[in-house]
Amino acid sequence: MTFNLNLKDLQPYPFERLRQLTDDIKGNSAFSLIPLTLGEPKHAPPQFVVDALTDPQHIREALGTYPLTKGSAELRTAIGNWLQQRFGIAVDPEHEILPVNGTREGLFAFAQAMLSGKSDSYVMMPNPFYQIYEGAALLAGAQPLLVDNQPRLDFQQDFEHITETQWQQTELVYLCSPGNPTGQIMPEAQQQALIERAHKYNFIIAADECYSELYFDETQPPGSLLSASKAMGNPDFSRCVVFHSLSKRSNLPGLRSGFVAGDKALMAAFLAYRTYHGCAMSAHHQAVSRLAWQDEAHVIANRQLYQAKFAAVRDILAPHYRLNEPDGAFYHWLATPADDRAFARELLQQFNVLVMPGQFLARSNNGHNPGSGFVRVAWVAPFEQCVEAAERLARFAQSG
Numbered sequence: 001m002t003f004n005l006n007l008k009d010l011q012p013y014p015f016e017r018l019r020q021l022t023d024d025i026k027g028n029s030a031f032s033l034i035p036l037t038l039g040e041p042k043h044a045p046p047q048f049v050v051d052a053l054t055d056p057q058h059i060r061e062a063l064g065t066y067p068l069t070k071g072s073a074e075l076r077t078a079i080g081n082w083l084q085q086r087f088g089i090a091v092d093p094e095h096e097i098l099p100v101n102g103t104r105e106g107l108f109a110f111a112q113a114m115l116s117g118k119s120d121s122y123v124m125m126p127n128p129f130y131q132i133y134e135g136a137a138l139l140a141g142a143q144p145l146l147v148d149n150q151p152r153l154d155f156q157q158d159f160e161h162i163t164e165t166q167w168q169q170t171e172l173v174y175l176c177s178p179g180n181p182t183g184q185i186m187p188e189a190q191q192q193a194l195i196e197r198a199h200k201y202n203f204i205i206a207a208d209e210c211y212s213e214l215y216f217d218e219t220q221p222p223g224s225l226l227s228a229s230k231a232m233g234n235p236d237f238s239r240c241v242v243f244h245s246l247s248k249r250s251n252l253p254g255l256r257s258g259f260v261a262g263d264k265a266l267m268a269a270f271l272a273y274r275t276y277h278g279c280a281m282s283a284h285h286q287a288v289s290r291l292a293w294q295d296e297a298h299v300i301a302n303r304q305l306y307q308a309k310f311a312a313v314r315d316i317l318a319p320h321y322r323l324n325e326p327d328g329a330f331y332h333w334l335a336t337p338a339d340d341r342a343f344a345r346e347l348l349q350q351f352n353v354l355v356m357p358g359q360f361l362a363r364s365n366n367g368h369n370p371g372s373g374f375v376r377v378a379w380v381a382p383f384e385q386c387v388e389a390a391e392r393l394a395r396f397a398q399s400g
């Protein structure tokens with residue numbers, strides 16, 4: 001039997017590794033289990049989306065149509081307006097925006113559509129990372145090139161050690177800002193330096209901006225790769241695309257709704273790929289997505305909930321841990337006093353709190369796994385549960 005040989009290169013997902021690590025452990029039953037592992041938003045979805053999605057008339061009409069892969073003009077226009085309001089950029093809804101079924105789907109498919117398939121080509125990505133970047137590169141037959149997020153640089157990546165040959169062999173660069181799991185926002189100047197290199201070495205930049213609406217300093221919302229591109233005199237976003245999502249912004253992870261926007265030549269090629277792939281977003285999801293992109297009030301309220309939660313857990317944890325305060329997203333990348341796997345096991349055993357060992361979210365690079373010695377803590381649960389978990393984490397630090 002023949003099958004895609006690249007499939008064998010895929011790595012187990014972090015949650016599978018965690019299951020194996022903790023399989024033999026019974027969490028302390030004196031406490032209820034609090035999982036802080038999955039980045040699945042738990043705040044309430046906007047009621048107006050729920051109402052629209054459950055309107056029978058609306059559903060009946062939508063179920064009777066084949067939706068457009070390109071997305072409805074109304075949805076793309078709403079996204080274009082949002083990009084204009086949020087980032088001050090004019091993006092053409094007709095040629096520069098496409099819906100995706102969540103950024104995960106879009107980020108993965110984009111690599112399949114864009115990469116040459118040459119086995120010596122590179123896809124650059126952060127390390128630690130969102131594992132889809134790695135799987136997308138491997139399944140497209142390319143090699144992941146890890147660019148570590150450096151603690152000494154506040155978890156920014158250091159691109160300066162990339163060699164001339166590596167730049168030449170690079171076809172695609174994934175960026176993640178605000179970053180999962182490290183929470184840093186990439187400065188505009190660094191994005192622009194990368195865009196210059198994209199032109200020099202002929203590669204594409206795919207920026208995962210799915211956490212762009214979750215940030216902590218209201219005076220400094222994260223910019224976009226597209227605004228960085230425009231500001232440097234590249235207003236047609238050549239070689240740049242960005243991915244956005246309603247999952248984190250609007251607490252709609254189950255809707256599977258996001259978009260990709262940018263360079264119109266890339267968008268045209270991606271649309272051709274997607275038409276064959278058959279991944280059009282259903283019409284009722286397109287319709288409610290439009291409503292969500294048109295409303296900002298629920299996004300502000302959502303962000304405030306995270307800000308309040310982080311303020312509370314920070315106060316509890318700061319006396320006991322060396323905290324890396326994120327600029328955005330909803331994770332703490334917590335330095336552990338001991339091995340991160342041992343930390344996760346003991347925390348579960350003693351306090352029934354589950355966190356993700358950092359080394360499962362990263363790969364060894366030049367002999368060092370940059371996730372070692374960290375755990376990822378996702379503060380997605382309701383406020384009281386997060387406070388309770390932080391208190392247990394504090395007690396755990398004291399007990400050690």
Ligand SMILES: Cc1ncc(COP(=O)(O)O)c(C=O)c1O
Nearest residue numbers: 039102103104130180210245247
């Ligand atoms: C960095 C990053 N990118 C993309 C995604 C996928 O989000 P979605 O497919 O729900 O838009 C996630 C989800 O956790 C993520 O953490």
